[in-house]
Every structure is written in structure tokens, then in C-alpha cells.
Amino acid sequence: MASRSGRGNHDSKQQDAGVTRITVAGFKSIREEQSIDVAPLTILAGANSSGKSSMMQPLLLLKQTLEASYDPAPLLLDGPNVRFTKAGQFLSRSQKGEPGGEFRIAVQLGTNDRVEICLGKTPKAGFGVRRLTSTMFGNTYELTPEMDHDAVRGQLPLAAKLADGSFPEEVREQCVWRVRQDRCFLGVEATHGDGDHWATFSYLPAEALSHELRNLIHLPALRGNRGRDYPVTAVGESFLGGFDAYVASVIAQWQTEEAGGDLTCMNGDLELLGLTWKAVTRRVSDAHMEIQVARLPRSTVGGEDDLVNVADVGIGVSQVLPVLVALQVARPGQLVYIEQPEIHLHPRAQVALAKVFSRAAKRGVRVVVETHSSLLLLAVQALVAEGKLSPDLVKLHWFTRSETDGTTRIDTADLDEAGAFGEWPEDFGDVEWTAENAYLNAAEKALRRGMKDAK
Amino acid sequence: MPSRISMRFVIDSSVMQAAGRAHPVDKRPKRCRGFLDVVYGCNHRVVVTDEIETEWRQHSSRVAVMWQRRMRTHRKIWRPPPDAIEPLTDAIAGVESNRREQKLMQEDLFLLEAALAADKIVTSLDKEVHGLFRNAAKEIPKLRRVIWVDLDEPDEDGAKWVSGGVSLDPERMLGSSHE
Numbered sequence: 001m002a003s004r005s006g007r008g009n010h011d012s013k014q015q016d017a018g019v020t021r022i023t024v025a026g027f028k029s030i031r032e033e034q035s036i037d038v039a040p041l042t043i044l045a046g047a048n049s050s051g052k053s054s055m056m057q058p059l060l061l062l063k064q065t066l067e068a069s070y071d072p073a074p075l076l077l078d079g080p081n082v083r084f085t086k087a088g089q090f091l092s093r094s095q096k097g098e099p100g101g102e103f104r105i106a107v108q109l110g111t112n113d114r115v116e117i118c119l120g121k122t123p124k125a126g127f128g129v130r131r132l133t134s135t136m137f138g139n140t141y142e143l144t145p146e147m148d149h150d151a152v153r154g155q156l157p158l159a160a161k162l163a164d165g166s167f168p169e170e171v172r173e174q175c176v177w178r179v180r181q182d183r184c185f186l187g188v189e190a191t192h193g194d195g196d197h198w199a200t201f202s203y204l205p206a207e208a209l210s211h212e213l214r215n216l217i218h219l220p221a222l223r224g225n226r227g228r229d230y231p232v233t234a235v236g237e238s239f240l241g242g243f244d245a246y247v248a249s250v251i252a253q254w255q256t257e258e259a260g261g262d263l264t265c266m267n268g269d270l271e272l273l274g275l276t277w278k279a280v281t282r283r284v285s286d287a288h289m290e291i292q293v294a295r296l297p298r299s300t301v302g303g304e305d306d307l308v309n310v311a312d313v314g315i316g317v318s319q320v321l322p323v324l325v326a327l328q329v330a331r332p333g334q335l336v337y338i339e340q341p342e343i344h345l346h347p348r349a350q351v352a353l354a355k356v357f358s359r360a361a362k363r364g365v366r367v368v369v370e371t372h373s374s375l376l377l378l379a380v381q382a383l384v385a386e387g388k389l390s391p392d393l394v395k396l397h398w399f400t401r402s403e404t405d406g407t408t409r410i411d412t413a414d415l416d417e418a419g420a421f422g423e424w425p426e427d428f429g430d431v432e433w434t435a436e437n438a439y440l441n442a443a444e445k446a447l448r449r450g451m452k453d454a455k
Numbered sequence: 456m457p458s459r460i461s462m463r464f465v466i467d468s469s470v471m472q473a474a475g476r477a478h479p480v481d482k483r484p485k486r487c488r489g490f491l492d493v494v495y496g497c498n499h500r501v502v503v504t505d506e507i508e509t510e511w512r513q514h515s516s517r518v519a520v521m522w523q524r525r526m527r528t529h530r531k532i533w534r535p536p537p538d539a540i541e542p543l544t545d546a547i548a549g550v551e552s553n554r555r556e557q558k559l560m561q562e563d564l565f566l567l568e569a570a571l572a573a574d575k576i577v578t579s580l581d582k583e584v585h586g587l588f589r590n591a592a593k594e595i596p597k598l599r600r601v602i603w604v605d606l607d608e609p610d611e612d613g614a615k616w617v618s619g620g621v622s623l624d625p626e627r628m629l630g631s632s633h634e
Contacts, residue, residue: 420529422529422530433522436517
């Protein structure tokens with residue numbers, strides 16, 4: 001397990017680490033290019049089918065492609081994070097309903113580096129990587145599968161320079177350069193050989209992005225009732241696939257830590273949410289373990305051993321536990337994408353969840369939350385207004401679907417010191433106001449009807 | 456002349472409280488909700504001082520809390536700088552009135568002080584205080600141009616007036632019968 005030394009509050013370096021901006025075009029309802037800045041606490045809100053998930057799914061496609069046990073080049077469509085069977089299911093459709101030919105995903109890492117990948121139908125290989133553009137150290141390189149030796153060398157002086165150390169000077173000029181597809185990315189390869197001996201140098205401009213994607217922790221909306229047992233898994237820096245399979249093993253590892261800070265923190269969060277005050281794991285076989293939780297929400301005298309399997313308490317516990325564990329285990333700069341963290345949670349717990357997100361964000365974890373919870377958003381605003389969460393650490397993105405062509409529009413807002421976010425097309429507050437108004441108006445009518453009937 | 460610019464309204468807690476009620480006959484609750492809705496929707500702002508906030512808290516309703524949250528979230532709250540508030544206590548104390556009337560005026564003075572620091576618009580349901588301030592405006596010239604939207608008046612369609620552009624009609628001014 002990697003050491004998580006950066007446990008204090010965030011600093012500017014942490015704020016600049018990891019994925020800082022995502023741009024998508026041509027993917028589902030995001031037909032035109034749309035971007036979101038990724039802050040330590042990034043909230044994606046909006047109506048159903050407004051495109052919130054579509055902004056993150058290209059990243060998940062890349063992640064599951066990179067993590068596949070075989071090479072599914074260029075994309076693993078049906079995987080543990082997202083499930084498609086045909087490219088036509090995610091390529092944006094035109095006004096006439098015809099699927100487009102390509103989609104683009106660009107990811108900015110830190111303040112300077114950026115990788116853009118364009119995938120689509122290619123003349124020779126069906127669906128494939130059409131183009132990869134990488135900006136590093138202030139230089140931009142563009143690779144396409146069709147590039148020949150001269151084109152590659154011309155595009156990648158940096159790669160050539162890096163290769164200098166791989167080949168003796170006398171053979172360097174004799175190297176043959178070509179573009180190589182590596183799953184969902186393009187890289188370059190320089191080879192030199194005399195028939196009997198070959199030497200190869202490979203360079204992947206998207207290596208840093210690949211690292212971030214493998215480390216991305218994904219908590220889907222349907223975190224699934226895993227039944228009574230969880231698999232025994234390895235626990236490392238990255239978590240392949242969905243995160244929920246690792247939950248029990250992470251807790252088990254925390255139980256072995258002498259200081260026990262992580263376990264204490266998780267239990268504190270469970271109590272904060274009013275769910276339980278203790279969760280532990282117990283090995284039931286070489287392959288499985290169970291999670292046991294305290295039956296009562298608060299600690300009581302003699303209640304230390306009053307534990308039940310997590311499947312035997314309200315589903316809210318098993319649904320939110322992966323969220324709490326993920327936020328605790330994530331390192332500064334690591335991206336944690338959580339879909340609908342509020343599902344199955346009582347309103348009071350939804351409000352408390354904001355404090356858990358805030359703590360992770362202040363550690364520098366990049367928490368991207370897709371939510372329909374007005375209470376969660378309001379609680380984040382309150383934390384900012386109370387001075388407990390810097391507004392600089394929060395980004396709000398409101399997704400709207402066009403009623404005419406179904407495309408996504410994203411409005412972005414920054415919170416001010418008072419937790420206000422200014423102009424948005426519509427927010428949860430508007431919906432609640434309208435519903436409250438409708439109720440009061442209807443109640444007045446009902447009362448009038450009652451008066452008439454009484455006469 | 457109707458105004459399309461963002462105006463700053465002082466809204467009495469009586470409006471906030473009434474907005475949250477459901478009454479079979481009384482039209483004021485619906486009128487108040489309609490008024491609050493257009494103030495938000497037409498991009499106007501609400502004036503907030505410590506006194507106004509305290510009154511809102513004491514006489515609030517669920518719908519009022521929702522409205523205030525919308526206004527705050529969308530930065531439609533305007534808080535006057537401390538030196539913009541000019542106390543009217545002494546001026547009102549000099550107005551010819553009995554002890555009860557004086558007490559009522561002094562209790563709601565903060566509405567006028569806030570309005571004078573903003574765009575001189577007060578919305579209220581308090582007909583009695585409205586009448587007292589109209590009387591006070593005879594003796595205090597600066598009160599005469601304050602617009603008082605009395606949502607207690609059956610003919611006062613505040614929502615229509617706001618959505619129509621907040622015209623500065625002399626008949627709504629406290630000094631309307633004196634100029």
C-alpha cells in the first residue's frame with residue numbers, strides 16, 4: 001500500500017496535481033466540444049439524461065481499455081466501468097439521427113500537460129485511434145497512424161532526443177521511426193537492426209494520462225448489493241474496474257494498521273451519517289470476507305460485539321460504504337468519480353456527506369460527484385459560507401439538454417465566500433420553489449372545495 | 456417609465472410569512488408568492504440588513520426560506536454598506552402621533568432606512584404602518600418618494616407591477632397625496 005503522507009490540508013501543488021480539465025466532443029449528447037474544470041470537489045448536476053455521465057464515460061472507456069486482461073484495441077466497449085456493444089451507441093448523432101464518425105476526449109494534467117485522443121472510423125482498421133495530440137513541456141505533438149518515418153521524426157524531436165540514450169550515436173540516424181497503436185493510445189517506436197540484432201525504443205506521449213486513468217477510482221450509481229460476502233482482493237495504489245470489490249479488503253488492511261487512523265476515520269464518517277459506528281471485516285474463506293457493522297447507530301456499553309452482516313442492515317450502509325472507503329484511501333491528486341452518492345441515504349445523511357467530500361477535497365483528492373441531491377449541494381454551499389471549505393476548491397457544472405436537438409450544454413459556476421454561485425439556467429432550488437408553490441396553491445383550492453362541500 | 460434594470464427591494468417579513476400560508480379565501484398568500492417569484496425571476500435584488508434578517512427569521516415560512524435561499528444562491532441579495540444607513544429615529548420621534556403609533560413606526564423604521572439606502576421600494580402587508588408612514592411623510596420630505604407596495608390592497612397586483620418593469624408611479628409613493 002502506498003504511503004499516504006499528504007494527509008494535511010491541500011496546498012497549491014496538490015490543487016494542480018492530477019486531472020484538472022476534461023474536454024469531450026462527439027460523445028452521446030455532447031455533440032459539440034464541452035469542457036469542465038476539475039477542482040478537488042467537482043459537482044456535476046442537472047436533469048436526467050442531460051449528459052453528466054457522458055462527460056465522464058470517455059475516461060472510463062479508456063480506463064477499462066487500459067486495464068483489460070487482453071488487448072481490446074482500440075477500446076473495450078463492454079467492461080466493468082461502462083457497457084456498450086457498438087460504437088454507434090455512444091457516437092453523437094446528427095440532427096437527422098445519424099451517428100457521427102468520431103469522438104474526442106482531451107484531458108489536462110496539472111497546469112500544462114494535455115493529451116487529446118480522437119477515436120473513430122478509420123479507412124483501414126475499422127474503429128480506431130485517428131489522432132493523438134500531446135502537449136508537454138510547452139511543445140505540442142500530433143500523431144496519426146498514417147505517419148511515416150520522416151513525419152514522426154519531424155513531429156517528435158523530444159522523442160528522438162529521448163531515444164538518444166537508447167542507441168549509440170553511430171546508429172541513431174539509421175533508426176526507423178513509426179507510429180504504434182497501444183490500446184487506445186498512439187505512441188512512437190524507433191527500431192534499429194542489422195538482421196541479427198534488433199533494438200527498439202518506444203515512447204508513449206500519453207503515459208502520464210495512462211497512469212492517472214489506472215488510478216481513477218470509479219463508484220458507479222448502482223454499486224450493487226454484493227450479497228453477504230466480498231471477494232478477497234489485493235490492495236495497492238490503483239483499483240482495477242469498479243471499486244466496490246475492494247471495499248472489504250481495504251478495510252481489512254486498515255484493521256492491521258497499528259495507528260488505525262483510517263479505520264477510525266471511516267467509522268467516524270459512518271457515525272456522522274447516522275448509519276452505524278463501526279464496520280469491520282471477517283474472513284469467511286480464502287476467497288471471501290464479510291463486512292460486519294454495529295447494529296446500533298451509536299456506541300453503547302457492551303455493544304462492541306453487537307455486529308451484523310452489512311447485508312442485514314439498511315441498503316444505505318452498503319451503498320455508501322464504498323464511497324467512504326474510496327475517499328479515505330485515495331491519495332492527493334487521485335481522481336475519484338462517484339455517481340449518485342446520495343442513493344438510499346436519508347436527507348440528514350446526504351447533508352453530512354458534504355463534510356466527508358470536503359475533507360477529501362482539502363486533502364487534495366479530486367472528487368467528481370454526479371448528483372441530483374439538492375441537500376448535498378446546499379450542504380457544500382453551507383460549508384463554504386461557514387469558512388470550512390475554500391470556494392477555490394469547488395467547481396459546479398450544471399448540465400442542460402437542449403429541447404430541440406438533445407445536445408448538452410454545460411454552465412459552470414464558482415462559489416463565492418458566501419457559498420452563492422450566481423447565474424445558472426435552473427437549479428434544484430427553483431424546482432423546490434415551484435413544487436412548494438404548486439402544493440400551496442393546490443392546498444388552497446382543496447380548502448375552498450371543502451368549504452363548498454360543507455355548505 | 457418602466458424600469459428593466461435590477462432594482463433593490465425591501466420586503467417586510469409580513470410578506471414572507473403570508474407567502475407560506477394556504478387559505479381558502481384570503482388571496483394575499485398567493486399574491487405574496489407571486490410577488491416573490493417575479494422579484495426573483497425578473498432579476499431584481501432584495502435588500503438585507505441585520506434587522507430585516509432577524510424579522511425574516513422570526514416570521515418565516517418554508518416557502519420564504521426557499522425563496523431566500525434562491526436569492527442568496529443566485530447573488531440577488533444586496534446588503535447596504537454600514538454608512539449608507541441613515542437613522543430616522545429622531546425624525547420619526549418628532550412626527551405628531553400617539554404613543555402606540557409612535558411605537559409601531561419605530562418598530563418598522565428599519566424598512567424605510569434600508570429602502571432609502573437602496574432604490575426606495577418597500578413591500579409589506581401592514582396597512583396600518585403604511586398609513587402611519589404616509590402621515591409621517593408629510594413632515595419628513597425624504598420619505599415622500601419611497602414607493603410602498605401594499606400587498607394587503609386587493610387591487611394591488613405587485614407581481615404584475617414588477618413584471619411590467621417597476622414603474623415609479625407617484626400614487627404608490629408615501630408622499631403621493633402631499634405633493
